[in-house]
Structure formats: C-alpha cells, structure tokens
Amino acid sequence: MQAPLLQRRYQILQPLSQGGFGKTFLAADTQRPNHPHCVVKQLQIQPSSPGVTLANSVVEKAKQLFDQEAATLEKLGNHPQIPRLLAYFEENHHFYLVQELITGDPLSKEIIPNFKLRESEVIQMLQDTLEVLAFVHEKQVIHRDIKPDNLMRRQEDGKIVLIDFGAVKEIRNLSATSGTALQTMAIGTRGYMPNEQAAGKPHLSSDIYALGIIAIQALTGLNPDPRTGGLPQDKTTGEISWRSLAQVSDNLANIIDKMVFQDYRQRYPDAGVALQDILALSNSSVPSTALSGNGASKTHSVVKSQQGTFMSKIKWPRGDKLGLAGVMVGALGVMTAAFTVPEVRGFIGLEGVKDALYQDNGIMLKYPGDWQVQQIHPPLGGDRAVFQAPRQQPSDYQETITLTIIELPQPLTPQEYYQQQLRPQLAREYNLNLVNTAADTTLDNRAANMIIYSTTNNGISFKHQAIWTVKNSTVYQLTYSGEAANFPTDQQTVIKKLQDSFKIPE
Numbered sequence: 001m002q003a004p005l006l007q008r009r010y011q012i013l014q015p016l017s018q019g020g021f022g023k024t025f026l027a028a029d030t031q032r033p034n035h036p037h038c039v040v041k042q043l044q045i046q047p048s049s050p051g052v053t054l055a056n057s058v059v060e061k062a063k064q065l066f067d068q069e070a071a072t073l074e075k076l077g078n079h080p081q082i083p084r085l086l087a088y089f090e091e092n093h094h095f096y097l098v099q100e101l102i103t104g105d106p107l108s109k110e111i112i113p114n115f116k117l118r119e120s121e122v123i124q125m126l127q128d129t130l131e132v133l134a135f136v137h138e139k140q141v142i143h144r145d146i147k148p149d150n151l152m153r154r155q156e157d158g159k160i161v162l163i164d165f166g167a168v169k170e171i172r173n174l175s176a177t178s179g180t181a182l183q184t185m186a187i188g189t190r191g192y193m194p195n196e197q198a199a200g201k202p203h204l205s206s207d208i209y210a211l212g213i214i215a216i217q218a219l220t221g222l223n224p225d226p227r228t229g230g231l232p233q234d235k236t237t238g239e240i241s242w243r244s245l246a247q248v249s250d251n252l253a254n255i256i257d258k259m260v261f262q263d264y265r266q267r268y269p270d271a272g273v274a275l276q277d278i279l280a281l282s283n284s285s286v287p288s289t290a291l292s293g294n295g296a297s298k299t300h301s302v303v304k305s306q307q308g309t310f311m312s313k314i315k316w317p318r319g320d321k322l323g324l325a326g327v328m329v330g331a332l333g334v335m336t337a338a339f340t341v342p343e344v345r346g347f348i349g350l351e352g353v354k355d356a357l358y359q360d361n362g363i364m365l366k367y368p369g370d371w372q373v374q375q376i377h378p379p380l381g382g383d384r385a386v387f388q389a390p391r392q393q394p395s396d397y398q399e400t401i402t403l404t405i406i407e408l409p410q411p412l413t414p415q416e417y418y419q420q421q422l423r424p425q426l427a428r429e430y431n432l433n434l435v436n437t438a439a440d441t442t443l444d445n446r447a448a449n450m451i452i453y454s455t456t457n458n459g460i461s462f463k464h465q466a467i468w469t470v471k472n473s474t475v476y477q478l479t480y481s482g483e484a485a486n487f488p489t490d491q492q493t494v495i496k497k498l499q500d501s502f503k504i505p506e
Contacts (some may be wrong), residue, residue, distance in 0.1 A: 005030060006090055010098060026101070029086070032057055036101075038086055043095040066095050073097070073165060081154075081161045083134040104155040107214070108148035114409035118216040118383065120249055123150075126255075127278050128160040129211055133271035136162065137204045144202055146210035148194045148217075191224035191231075196264050205267040208274055212259025219246035221409060227239055238262055247407070251281055326426060358403075360384060362505025363476075367401070381499065389482075398480035401498075406475040412447040414438075414470050443469040443476065444504045454484060465486040467499060476504050 003012050009031045016024040016039070023042045028035040039160035043066070070088040077084040077100075079268065087098040107125070109116065117125075129151060136143060143165060152161040178386075188197050192210040192263050196203060213224050216231060220242055224231050234241040240260050255277050262266045270272035320376050356369040367373070374386045389399040418438045427434065437447035448469035455462050459482035479499060 004253065006040065006091060006096060008089070010038070010087075011035075012040065012129060013037070015395070027098070029098075039083070039101050041097040041099070043097065044387070063090070063095075063499055068088075069165075070097065073099075073381065075139055076136060076141060079135045080134060080465055081159055082136075083161065083163055102152050102154055102161050104153045104161070106149045106152040107153060107160070109489045110153070111148050111214065111218045113223050114221045116407060119219070119252055120383065122215050122218050123252060123278065123282055125160070126211065127275070127282060128217055129162070130271045130275040130278055132160065133207060133211070134275050137207070137270040138271060140204075141165075142202050142204055144187045144205050145192075146428075147188055147189045148199050148214060151214075190226060194264065195262060203264050203266045204270040208259050208268050208271060209261075209264070211271075211274075212256050213240075215256050216240065216242045216246075216260065219248055232322070250455045255281065279432045298300050307479065328454070358387075362503075364406075364503040365403075367503040374473075399480070399486075402477075402479045402481070404475075404477040404479065406477070408470070408475060411473045412470055414468055417468070417470055417475060418449055441467060441499070442466055443478070443499050446471060446504070448499075461485070469504070476502075480501060 005011055006027070009029060011028045011030050013026045013028055015226065016026055018024070025040045025042065026036050026356055027040040036464055061330055070085065072090075075410055076082045083100040083102055085097065085099055087096075089096050112359045131148075133143070137178050139437070143162065145164060146162075150162065150164045152163050154161075184403040188202075188206075188210070192213050194206050194209040195503075197209075199205040213231070216222070217224055220231075222231055222242075222245065223229070232241045232245075233239065239257070239262060246253075248256075255274070258266070258268060258277075259274060268277075356367055356371075356373075358365050359372065360375070363384075368389075370390050372388045372390075374388065375384070384403045384405055386403075387401040408417065416440065423438075425435055432453055432455075434453060438451045441448045441450045446469045450465065452463065452465045455464065462481060463484040464479060464481045466477060466479040470476075480498075
C-alpha cells in the first residue's frame with residue numbers, strides 16, 4: 001500500500017538516506033507530466049532527551065529558521081550547479097523540502113583512499129567547485145559542509161553540483177526548555193571543518209578550507225578524518241604538512257596552502273578570490289594530455305592546447321564521455337615515442353625527418369623531429385609529456401602520443417594493474433567493450449601489456465593503443481591516439497619500434 005501523497009502531490013518512492021536532522025526520500029511529482037522524480041527531505045526537530053515535550057518557543061524558532069533557510073535555497077537555486085528548490089512546507093508536525101534530483105556520483109567515488117589523482121584533475125575540480133561556490137559566497141551564504149559526498153558529478157554534463165546545504169541544520173538538538181530556543185552546534189564534517197567552524201563561528205573562508213582539504217586528499221590519497229589518522233601537521237607551525245606526500249607543482253601547492261591555513265584570516269576570504277588564482281594557474285599551465293585510452297585511472301583531465309589539436313577537441317568537462325581519448329591518457333599514458341627508425345619513418349612518411357631525443361629523469365625515447373612536445377613541468381604523477389604530429393591540413397586532427405607515469409599504492413604486475421584498476425574503471429566510466437585480458441608484450445625488455453580500443457568524438461572514430469609496464473610500483477605507459485581511418489595498418493611494426501626506443505629509469 002502506497003503512503004499518502006505529501007501536499008497531495010509528492011509520492012514517496014523509496015528512502016535515500018537518514019542523517020542527524022531527518023530523512024531523505026526519492027519521490028515523484030504527481031502533478032507534473034510524466035511524474036518526474038525529485039528529492040524530498042523530511043526535517044525533524046529532536047528534543048534534548050527522549051520523552052521531553054518541545055516548548056512552543058522552540059517550535060517557533062525552528063519554523064523561523066526553516067523559512068529563512070528555504071528562502072536561501074530558493075535564492076541559490078538559480079545557479080545551474082545548485083539543485084533547485086521546488087517546494088517547502090510543514091505537514092503533520094514535520095518540515096519538508098523538495099528539491100531537484102541530481103543524477104550522478106559524488107566525488108567520494110573518485111577520491112578514494114590510497115589513490116592519487118593527477119594535478120590536472122585536481123585543478124579542474126577546484127575550478128569547477130570554486131565557480132559555483134563563488135556564487136554562493138556572493139550571496140553571503142556559507143555552505144558549512146563541503147566534502148566529497150556533497151560534490152556531485154552530474155551525469156549529463158560532468159559538471160560539479162554543490163548539494164546538501166543542510167537546510168535547517170540549525171534545527172538539531174533544540175532545547176526543550178522555553179528559555180533556550182537553540183543550542184549552538186558545530187555544523188560540518190570532521191577532517192574538513194576548520195577550527196573556527198568547530199567553535200560555532202564559521203566564515204566564508206571556512207568553505208575554502210574544506211575545499212583545500214579535498215584537494216590535499218585527492219593529491220595524497222590520505223583520508224583527512226582524524227579518526228583514521230588524518231593529515232600530518234608541522235610540529236612547529238601547526239599547519240598541514242602534505243607536500244612531500246604528493247607530486248605537485250609549487251604553484252598549485254601554494255594556492256592549496258593558502259586555502260588551508262589554520263588562521264582563517266590568512267586564507268582566501270571567499271571563493272571568488274581563490275577562483276582567480278586557480279584560473280590564472282590554469283591559463284598559464286602547459287596543456288594537459290589527452291586521456292589515452294585504455295584506461296584512465298578515474299582521470300578526466302582538462303585538455304588545453306595552444307593549437308586546435310586533437311586534445312583540445314576532447315577537452316573535459318569530465319562528464320563528456322566522448323572525450324575519453326583525452327581523459328584516459330592519465331591512466332595510460334603515452335606512447336611518446338619514437339617513430340624513429342627508417343622503416344617506421346618510411347611507413348608514415350617521415351623519411352626526411354631527423355629524430356629527436358626526449359629525456360626526463362632517466363626516461364629516454366626518440367620521436368620525429370617535426371613533432372611538437374608539450375612537456376608538463378614540473379613532472380606530475382600522471383601525464384608527463386604529449387607529442388603531437390604536424391598538421392597536413394588546418395582541419396586535421398593531430399595524432400598524439402602521451403607519456404604517463406602513475407605511482408601505485410602497492411606493487412602490481414601489469415596484468416593486475418589492468419584487471420584491478422584500469423579495466424574496471426573503463427567499463428564503469430566509459431562503457432567500453434574491452435577484452436578481459438590485455439595482450440602480453442614487452443616494454444624496455446620488461447613484461448608489459450597492450451590494449452587497443454576505439455572511441456567516437458563528434459561523429460569521428462578514433463583508435464587508441466596503449467602499452468604499459470610496472471617497475472617498483474610505478475606504471476610507465478605509452479598511448480597513441482589518432483583517427484581510426486588513418487590508424488597504421490602495420491601496427492605490430494610501428495609499435496615494436498616505439499617500444500624499442502623507450503627506456504625506463506634504472
């Protein structure tokens with residue numbers, strides 16, 4: 001038997017979650033065509049102890065807070081990355097909020113323990129989140145619970161949506177006495193909540209602190225919750241000491257450090273100011289690579305190119321699954337390499353091109369001298385360099401070869417890396433029909449795996465081929481991406497030559 005309609009309109013379908021201040025349900029709006037789904041939050045006022053009747057003044061205060069919070073959500077709901085407030089009402093002594101349903105996954109499914117995201121991914125996450133948070137701060141609203149669970153990656157476009165403003169979070173543990181209408185409560189989540197917020201005095205910069213903690217969590221793979229050990233602190237300054245645990249540029253690290261100062265007065269005052277520094281960093285950084293194929297390690301990097309390259313065509317928006325060619329190079333990076341031997345040059349028309357040598361921290365490989373190299377500097381734990389073929393026509397997509405290096409939290413064989421991390425993610429994120437077993441091969445005389453896969457972007461088919469090996473818990477990967485129509489037919493010869501030119505550090 002179905003429950004009665006709320007407000008004679010909203011049909012509860014199933015529970016979604018239960019928290020300290022109420023329950024959340026999936027519901028259907030029966031008064032709209034096709035009964036679209038929405039989210040209903042039931043907010044409850046809890047007495048200070050069981051069996052105690054709440055004073056009328058407490059109920060009135062709760063109603064006042066509810067109206068204020070609903071008005072705030074109505075105002076914030078005008079932003080496309082904040083769920084719209086559809087209705088709010090009181091019924092049977094319960095308060096209800098009805099909001100737009102956001103389909104997607106929270107960032108807690110991307111930021112996982114012991115797994116480090118690439119710097120380019122973290123920059124994009126910060127930019128996306130700060131853009132919507134700047135709107136919130138302009139309205140002089142403090143979210144107070146920024147954490148991965150409350151940053152939703154919207155399925156339709158990959159945009160980050162800021163959810164759970166904790167409508168009427170103040171309506172918790174209200175005193176049953178008439179003399180005290182509201183107890184001061186620290187609202188937030190341990191690990192992400194700064195000191196001033198824990199003391200019940202949050203500022204706009206408190207949200208900046210929480211977002212900075214998320215960035216550190218993504219770069220280091222550490223859980224900031226103090227119950228799990230938390231983040232290390234400098235014994236002298238008391239500031240978070242994290243740089244040695246991540247592969248990160250000084251420019252980004254300096255921004256994050258300013259976000260997470262213990263003294264709120266030293267942080268960015270609001271999201272708009274922090275956003276300006278992130279945008280300046282994004283605009284000045286070297287283009288990131290196209291995610292090459294086979295396997296992204298949850299990597300949806302932003303691809304920027306100073307030319308209209310293939311990578312710029314697949315620029316992320318993480319939700320743009322068609323950009324797989326660009327995003328996936330992060331986990332599989334690069335075939336940067338070496339169209340260098342005469343047979344190879346003859347095969348792809350490079351007979352008159354001299355070889356160039358790429359060297360970086362013990363890595364060596366040869367590549368055609370007329371290809372451009374876009375090196376990511378300082379080296380990151382992900383894409384290291386992108387090699388781009390010259391254009392024959394202005395409208396041509398450029399072939400790319402990406403070099404990627406990934407630090408694993410534990411030793412894995414190339415096959416284990418594919419089975420445990422790469423293949424499951426590709427199947428889950430990009431719905432690729434991949435074989436269960438990657439082909440055995442070698443890279444720098446080491447056991448390696450190889451996989452070929454196809455993607456489509458703007459109606460054009462692309463082919464990707466990635467080869468990777470693992471040495472000392474480090475994945476070394478070469479990934480080629482290009483139009484399927486021009487994909488080398490004699491792949492074995494081309495790939496062999498590429499492999500032969502690639503040298504891994506001793």
